[in-house]
Amino acid sequence: xxxxxxxxxRSGALVALALAFALPLLVVLGSWLAGPSGNWPHLFSxxxxxxxxxxxVLCLLTGTGTLVVGTGCAWxxxxxxxxxxRILEWALLLPLACPAYLIAYTxxxxxxxxxxxxxxxxxxxxxIRNREGAAMMLILVLYPYVYLLARQAFLTQSGxxxxxxxxxxxxxLERFTRxxxxxxxxxxxxxxxxxxxxxxxxxxxxxxxxVPTLSTGIYRTWFGLGDHLAAAxxxxxxxxxxxxxxxxxxxxxxxxxTDTDQKPPAERQPLTGVAAPAATVGLTLPVLLGFVLPxxxxxxxxxxxxGHLLSAEFLxxxxxxxxxxxxTALTTLxxxxxxxxxxxxxxxxxxxxxxxxxxxxxxxxxxxxxxxxVWVLGWLDGGLNDTLAGLGFSEPGLVFSGxxxxxxxxxxxxxxxxxxxxxxxGFARLSPHMDEAARSLGGRPWSLFRRIHLPLLRIPLLTSAxxxxxxxxxxxxxxxxxxxxDTNTLAVxxxxxxxxxxxxxAALPALAILLAGILPVALLARSLGNRDDAxxx
Amino acid sequence: MRTMLELDQLELRLDEQPIVTDLALTLAxxxxxxxxxxxxxxxxxxxRAIAGFVAPHAGTIQLQGETVATPAHQLxxxxxxxxxxxxxxxxxxxxxxxxxxxxxxxxxxxxxRRHRIAELLQRxxxxxxxxxxxxxxxxxxxxxxxxxxALAPRPRLLLxxxxxxxxxxxxxxxxxxxxxxxxxAEGITALLVTHDQTEAFATADQxxxxxxxxxxxxxxxxxxxxRPATRFVADFIGxxxxxxxxxxxxxxxxxVLAELRGDLPAGLNPGDPVEVLIRPDDLVHDDQSxxxxxxxxxxxxxxxxxYTLELEDGARLPCxxxxxxxxxxxxxxxxxxxxxxxxxxxxxxxxVAGPG
Numbered sequence: 001x002x003x004x005x006x007x008x009x010r011s012g013a014l015v016a017l018a019l020a021f022a023l024p025l026l027v028v029l030g031s032w033l034a035g036p037s038g039n040w041p042h043l044f045s046x047x048x049x050x051x052x053x054x055x056x057v058l059c060l061l062t063g064t065g066t067l068v069v070g071t072g073c074a075w076x077x078x079x080x081x082x083x084x085x086r087i088l089e090w091a092l093l094l095p096l097a098c099p100a101y102l103i104a105y106t107x108x109x110x111x112x113x114x115x116x117x118x119x120x121x122x123x124x125x126x127x128i129r130n131r132e133g134a135a136m137m138l139i140l141v142l143y144p145y146v147y148l149l150a151r152q153a154f155l156t157q158s159g160x161x162x163x164x165x166x167x168x169x170x171x172x173l174e175r176f177t178r179x180x181x182x183x184x185x186x187x188x189x190x191x192x193x194x195x196x197x198x199x200x201x202x203x204x205x206x207x208x209x210x211v212p213t214l215s216t217g218i219y220r221t222w223f224g225l226g227d228h229l230a231a232a233x234x235x236x237x238x239x240x241x242x243x244x245x246x247x248x249x250x251x252x253x254x255x256x257x258t259d260t261d262q263k264p265p266a267e268r269q270p271l272t273g274v275a276a277p278a279a280t281v282g283l284t285l286p287v288l289l290g291f292v293l294p295x296x297x298x299x300x301x302x303x304x305x306x307g308h309l310l311s312a313e314f315l316x317x318x319x320x321x322x323x324x325x326x327x328t329a330l331t332t333l334x335x336x337x338x339x340x341x342x343x344x345x346x347x348x349x350x351x352x353x354x355x356x357x358x359x360x361x362x363x364x365x366x367x368x369x370x371x372x373x374v375w376v377l378g379w380l381d382g383g384l385n386d387t388l389a390g391l392g393f394s395e396p397g398l399v400f401s402g403x404x405x406x407x408x409x410x411x412x413x414x415x416x417x418x419x420x421x422x423x424x425x426g427f428a429r430l431s432p433h434m435d436e437a438a439r440s441l442g443g444r445p446w447s448l449f450r451r452i453h454l455p456l457l458r459i460p461l462l463t464s465a466x467x468x469x470x471x472x473x474x475x476x477x478x479x480x481x482x483x484x485x486d487t488n489t490l491a492v493x494x495x496x497x498x499x500x501x502x503x504x505x506a507a508l509p510a511l512a513i514l515l516a517g518i519l520p521v522a523l524l525a526r527s528l529g530n531r532d533d534a535x536x537x
Numbered sequence: 538m539r540t541m542l543e544l545d546q547l548e549l550r551l552d553e554q555p556i557v558t559d560l561a562l563t564l565a566x567x568x569x570x571x572x573x574x575x576x577x578x579x580x581x582x583x584x585r586a587i588a589g590f591v592a593p594h595a596g597t598i599q600l601q602g603e604t605v606a607t608p609a610h611q612l613x614x615x616x617x618x619x620x621x622x623x624x625x626x627x628x629x630x631x632x633x634x635x636x637x638x639x640x641x642x643x644x645x646x647x648x649x650r651r652h653r654i655a656e657l658l659q660r661x662x663x664x665x666x667x668x669x670x671x672x673x674x675x676x677x678x679x680x681x682x683x684x685x686x687a688l689a690p691r692p693r694l695l696l697x698x699x700x701x702x703x704x705x706x707x708x709x710x711x712x713x714x715x716x717x718x719x720x721x722a723e724g725i726t727a728l729l730v731t732h733d734q735t736e737a738f739a740t741a742d743q744x745x746x747x748x749x750x751x752x753x754x755x756x757x758x759x760x761x762x763x764r765p766a767t768r769f770v771a772d773f774i775g776x777x778x779x780x781x782x783x784x785x786x787x788x789x790x791x792x793v794l795a796e797l798r799g800d801l802p803a804g805l806n807p808g809d810p811v812e813v814l815i816r817p818d819d820l821v822h823d824d825q826s827x828x829x830x831x832x833x834x835x836x837x838x839x840x841x842x843x844y845t846l847e848l849e850d851g852a853r854l855p856c857x858x859x860x861x862x863x864x865x866x867x868x869x870x871x872x873x874x875x876x877x878x879x880x881x882x883x884x885x886x887x888x889v890a891g892p893g
Binding site (some may be wrong): 156160165166167168170178182183349 | 562614615641689690
């Protein structure tokens, strides 16, 4: 291949770009270079045990809960026929639209003494503001991760394997436990690993319920104890756990069996007798509890508060959120495009490393990320001010750490992997021969990119932009820490109001987040339908 | 012998489309039946119905005199004790070879299971392979494991759906024979579906020919080949041509080759136009014969040579000659007919053959 070598400065710039995005991560890990914080003995003897125990128990409960709910729902939806199956198949994804902290405070309102449910219930409703309650909330919104992957695994399993089991005398339960489940195990493990990552990263739910975990502990060590070093070192511990989970998830994905035979799955069996309505009710429950009831409660609250819809405060929340989310979407898109289309500029090994570092961003819990970003941008601002002062200029102030830049930077690190993966997959589908054809027709690299790649990558570009936009809108902990003084977003304001027990006032921003959250779920639901059609074709 | 499988007036539909219509057959205990037919003729659907995956639209399925399926009620596949070897083999990828075979006999005692697994591995010629994973086996080996797995619980009836289609052409016939030996050694009744008649001839005690959901004939391979019941069977099984002729007497037909004698189907009168089935082995190459055909095509097959000859009136016939008889294109060679029975179809298209 006669490809002209890329100029060194362009390769250098790419490496610098990737490095900039990896810097907060490196800072958190590198915090140990400064030696352990003096507060460790104190942390050990007081709170650390609680943090670790609570995080562990949360992971156990949430992991088990999502495993059972997600796998069970997926199995029923794939294998059986019952009233409402087609609707439930995508409706089961709806709870994904709801961030856990929103559902946590909505359920608190639903179950409150003066709430709508207690009026009808003949017994006192349980208090969910504890560790087990937090696990419940997390299960309700996180089970779709397991459901999605397990459903896909069950669908692509050879239908014949189940038929064979039947001819060998295996009943329904046996077919599930001895054939379907072992075959789907890698996918289910990957789903649970994602759930555990989200559980460890959760800040809003546990903070609101007053459950001290590693995630909230970092925040408290930073702000309460004022020990930035200990906070970073604590964060590195959480990060390490995340790496283990990420590795587990990757490994599980690699072990997913690619079924060579393209036999469509066995025909769905109709459920008979009580089993049919039982399945319908059983599968409606997660949708009801994880989406419908909270959404109705939010709508009811918001309706009382509709007067504030056009208030200056609410409009400012909206514009701030839109601004941050759009800037983040644009930034991640630009960086991802640069990285992904760099295959001629970087050696393969280096490029793969960059892509992997990008993926780690998603594994960084908001609080960990905030610690790293504050540290990095603090240095940058300090250096800038000192330099300018030394040159006789006036100090510009905190241009990086004190502005929206910090929030956008943090969110971009966290969500960069979404467009990076989307575009990587998109590029992989483009035949390299097309590039060669275009170049042999005299197309130059830039015009190739503009006239061929960009139009063909329209769908992954738009999809990942939407996903980043909505995820940023929902993001709480990093935004909470990094936002400029007095700048509020929908997520931050909803959380603050809810924390102040002003549940109804929080409804309007919460509902806005929920509505935005439905968009990517709708996209996902549509792709389920497409795949199904492909199967029947 | 006792009847193992009996199908009666069976009609099968998929999505309201009739796939199999008014089908009846019986299979005796210990026999190997084989259904052939072009793809899409309903063979696989028929097997799936016998296994219990498809409910009949009409008719009944009986196993050892027990009705297992009617339109109103079907015994579940897992309760039928009907084993099946699927076209795509479908070994459980997460289980070893031994565990695959063990799958259907888990409720038996441990010692008994171990013995059965060892016995079957031996029988299918893979005695050392028990601990292997399916993806470590070749296609032919996987096929044998699938067979052993289906045999393990000693099903009443074993169904095999195109079991050799995934194998190399050279392997097929030898594996088909091997499978026949294994089935016979196990003493099991089996019904096999294929579109390849070589496989069918290599394995079947009873052969059925299906077309578009109808069973045209169900008989021994010899009868099906030599006394095809319909024009389609004559055409689908073996080589041959239909030579035009005319009924010249109550037991004779005159053709360009010769006047042929034999039983004719009822309802034919002298003078009626008919067609006579000529197999390549009915036409013998004979240098002494005054009757000659012109060599149009020649196909060397090793042990013999298959000629295509043209007669005076333009009719074309296949003819088998010993391998060392070499004749050039355009050359005239002597032939004579050596038929021990007559297969005659009326020329008006009525699809019924004479009793022979």
